[in-house]
Amino acid sequence: MSYTFRALMGACAVGALATAAQAETITVATVNNGDMIRMQSMMDDFNEQHPDITVEWVTLEENVLRQRVTQDVATGGGQFDVMTIGNYEVPIWGNRDWLMPLDDLSDDYDVEDLIPSIRGALSVDDTLYALPFYGESAFVMYRKDLAEAAGVEIPEQPTWTQIKAAAEAMTDSDAGVYGICLRGKPGWGENMAFISAMANSYGARWFDMDWQPQFDSPEWTAAVTDYLDLMTKYGPPGASSNGFNENLSLFQQGKCGMWIDATVAAGFVTDPEESTVADNVGYAVFPNKEGVDNHGNWLWSWNLGIPASTQSPEAAKAFVTWATSKEYTQLVAEKQGWRAAPPGTRTSLYENEDYLAEAPFATLTKETMDAATPEKPSVQDVPYVGAQFVSIPEFQGIGTAVGQQFSAALAGQMDADQALSSAQQLTQREMMKAGYIK
Amino acid sequence: MARAVTNRRKAIVTVAAWLIAIAIFFPIFWIVVLSFKTEGNAIKDPLEVLTSAWTFDSYATVQERSNYFRHFWNSVILSVGSTVLGLIIAVPAAWAMAFVPGKRTKDVLMWMLSTKMLPPVGVLVPIYLIFRDLGLLDSRIGLVIVLTLINLPIIVWMLYTYFREIPGEILEAARMDGATLRDEIIHVLTPMAVPGIASTLLLNIILAWNEAFWTLNLTAAKAAPLTAFIASYSSPEGLFYAKLSAASTMAIAPILIMGWFSQKQLVRGLTFGAVK
Numbered sequence: 001m002s003y004t005f006r007a008l009m010g011a012c013a014v015g016a017l018a019t020a021a022q023a024e025t026i027t028v029a030t031v032n033n034g035d036m037i038r039m040q041s042m043m044d045d046f047n048e049q050h051p052d053i054t055v056e057w058v059t060l061e062e063n064v065l066r067q068r069v070t071q072d073v074a075t076g077g078g079q080f081d082v083m084t085i086g087n088y089e090v091p092i093w094g095n096r097d098w099l100m101p102l103d104d105l106s107d108d109y110d111v112e113d114l115i116p117s118i119r120g121a122l123s124v125d126d127t128l129y130a131l132p133f134y135g136e137s138a139f140v141m142y143r144k145d146l147a148e149a150a151g152v153e154i155p156e157q158p159t160w161t162q163i164k165a166a167a168e169a170m171t172d173s174d175a176g177v178y179g180i181c182l183r184g185k186p187g188w189g190e191n192m193a194f195i196s197a198m199a200n201s202y203g204a205r206w207f208d209m210d211w212q213p214q215f216d217s218p219e220w221t222a223a224v225t226d227y228l229d230l231m232t233k234y235g236p237p238g239a240s241s242n243g244f245n246e247n248l249s250l251f252q253q254g255k256c257g258m259w260i261d262a263t264v265a266a267g268f269v270t271d272p273e274e275s276t277v278a279d280n281v282g283y284a285v286f287p288n289k290e291g292v293d294n295h296g297n298w299l300w301s302w303n304l305g306i307p308a309s310t311q312s313p314e315a316a317k318a319f320v321t322w323a324t325s326k327e328y329t330q331l332v333a334e335k336q337g338w339r340a341a342p343p344g345t346r347t348s349l350y351e352n353e354d355y356l357a358e359a360p361f362a363t364l365t366k367e368t369m370d371a372a373t374p375e376k377p378s379v380q381d382v383p384y385v386g387a388q389f390v391s392i393p394e395f396q397g398i399g400t401a402v403g404q405q406f407s408a409a410l411a412g413q414m415d416a417d418q419a420l421s422s423a424q425q426l427t428q429r430e431m432m433k434a435g436y437i438k
Numbered sequence: 439m440a441r442a443v444t445n446r447r448k449a450i451v452t453v454a455a456w457l458i459a460i461a462i463f464f465p466i467f468w469i470v471v472l473s474f475k476t477e478g479n480a481i482k483d484p485l486e487v488l489t490s491a492w493t494f495d496s497y498a499t500v501q502e503r504s505n506y507f508r509h510f511w512n513s514v515i516l517s518v519g520s521t522v523l524g525l526i527i528a529v530p531a532a533w534a535m536a537f538v539p540g541k542r543t544k545d546v547l548m549w550m551l552s553t554k555m556l557p558p559v560g561v562l563v564p565i566y567l568i569f570r571d572l573g574l575l576d577s578r579i580g581l582v583i584v585l586t587l588i589n590l591p592i593i594v595w596m597l598y599t600y601f602r603e604i605p606g607e608i609l610e611a612a613r614m615d616g617a618t619l620r621d622e623i624i625h626v627l628t629p630m631a632v633p634g635i636a637s638t639l640l641l642n643i644i645l646a647w648n649e650a651f652w653t654l655n656l657t658a659a660k661a662a663p664l665t666a667f668i669a670s671y672s673s674p675e676g677l678f679y680a681k682l683s684a685a686s687t688m689a690i691a692p693i694l695i696m697g698w699f700s701q702k703q704l705v706r707g708l709t710f711g712a713v714k
Binding site: 032040059064067068071075252253268273274 | 655
């Protein structure tokens with residue numbers, strides 16, 4: 001038995017090696033979102049330029065993908081030649097030499113054209129470790145018709161007090177219209193993305209310079225109290241299980257007066273085929289608390305990185321530079337119109353008149369992205385980089401656990417003080433365990 | 439003698455059984471309904487969903503975007519391969535335990551079952567590393583081995599229970615007539631145990647078909663079965679219910695049809711040991 005088994009294993013190993021040596025096939029791991037799916041339909045162009053490279057796609061749901069690629073890159077499994085990762089992972093992985101540095105890009109690629117905040121978020125010591133495919137910040141989307149009917153005006157740079165007043169005026173629960181829809185579903189990338197950004201705009205920070213969690217600070221108390229207050233008074237019922245998609249569908253069906261979320265949502269809510277409110281959407285900058293010069297600092301991008309374990313570095317590089325180039329944007333625009341161009345990565349896109357004409361949300365998207373400063377997410381000093389998250393490996397676990405407290409508070413299982421104090425305790429415990437706090 | 443059952447009681451039980459059956463089946467029904475809607479209509483209130491227009495759009499999109507057949511074929515190879523391999527190992531094992539029990543047979547059986555109590559993620563990293571070193575990542579043969587090992591305890595247990603119902607005297611008679619051990623298992627035991635083996639086979643094909651932890655974690659492009667196909671249609675940003683439902687319907691349809699035709703054996707398999 002054991003001989004046969006070993007022979008079998010040997011045969012498999014030889015077989016695997018033989019296939020690897022002969023063909024330039026690269027495997028790309030990616031998420032299921034509109035821009036990534038669109039890329040798969042543009043492959044003819046890539047194949048024309050690189051007939052010797054075959055691209056295999058592995059599309060996975062975000063959480064599955066994250067677990068899958070992390071496991072592979074950490075063990076040097078070599079299953080993927082290109083990985084779609086967020087700006088959360090890039091600096092962490094880059095620091096550990098898990099990713100191939102991308103410092104010798106050709107002049108045609110025009111690195112200088114990348115939006116500075118995104119480029120900064122993807123660099124470790126000024127070396128790029130991944131190329132951005134699509135980027136986003138967050139802003140306020142609101143119903144112009146409802147605001148007008150309610151007699152409120154939402155300024156381009158609203159404060160939280162103005163947002164609250166507008167939410168109150170637009171709420172008409174009998175008609176099923178709620179003044180404001182915000183994320184409540186627990187998760188570091190779900191409700192904590194929003195709540196961390198909101199806390200930033202209240203002048204709060206996750207940690208002080210000694211890595212002590214700050215949930216006991218007055219800024220956090222104010223932010224979380226106002227969040228719960230807004231949502232319980234003017235939010236939709238059952239909001240503690242609403243994430244991006246749930247709010248998107250509520251907004252599209254005309255049930256939200258305002259929705260503060262990722263800028264990418266603007267493309268969906270103005271899509272006349274899916275949205276019933278497509279013609280009535282207005283935009284405003286992410287709110288801030290009076291006197292705090294911070295608009296949340298939300299910055300997210302999906303990027304293409306090449307794991308150091310790849311067997312085909314040159315082919316992988318050819319692919320990532322093609323997919324994030326100016327020519328690619330042009331190609332998408334030619335085939336599917338400017339509205340479909342991947343947003344938020346290149347300055348040149350926002351200087352293009354055709355794009356600005358087709359995407360009414362473009363200017364504000366660019367402004368919010370430019371304003372984001374991941375190296376300084378809060379007005380107070382912090383020991384970390386990040387935006388609506390903290391770029392340390394422990395954050396996924398901590399962020400989700402804290403998110404569960406706030407979601408429970410939103411569901412009425414505890415009050416703001418209880419949620420904050422248990423968030424404080426659990427974060428402190430995890431940070432001690434991880435060795436940040438001596 | 440059976441207890442007298444009044445008509446009224448019968449009616450109540452029937453209604454209750456139907457209600458439970460409908461409640462269990464409803465999610466599958468709803469998936470099928472959503473798969474024939476547009477994304478915009480799929481997120482409306484349930485009544486509006488039912489009355490909105492029907493369309494094949496989602497199926498067309500799914501067809502265009504992914505290679506359904508490759509995933510389907512991988513699923514077939516993995517589920518059938520692992521079940522057959524498992525049976526080849528389990529039949530002799532169950533024979534030994536049923537007809538030649540030793541002092542520790544019960545403990546061995548319990549120990550085998552206990553391996554099912556460990557959360558699989560606990561051994562993910564070691565197995566991943568072993569697979570990496572053997573070059574088995576993203577290979578069908580590697581997954582067949584893993585799925586066999588996962589389902590082996592269940593296969594052995596099921597066969598053991600069936601074999602116990604077969605009188606040992608028949609095997610003894612065969613031995614008296616000069617049958618070797620091999621003849622005994624292949625020509626005497628196996629034909630008598632066919633119904634039991636059939637239900638074990640069916641149940642394990644279903645278990646392997648639906649296995650979504652190892653099949654997602656150990657595959658990339660080449661060996662990915664239908665579980666990976668479904669996982670590619672969920673999305674954190676954007677609407678996807680209709681397409682996801684279409685993908686799910688396509689993934690469960692083959693196994694649902696197979697289950698429908700083999701209901702009788704399956705029910706026996708699922709209630710094994712309950713009725714003696």
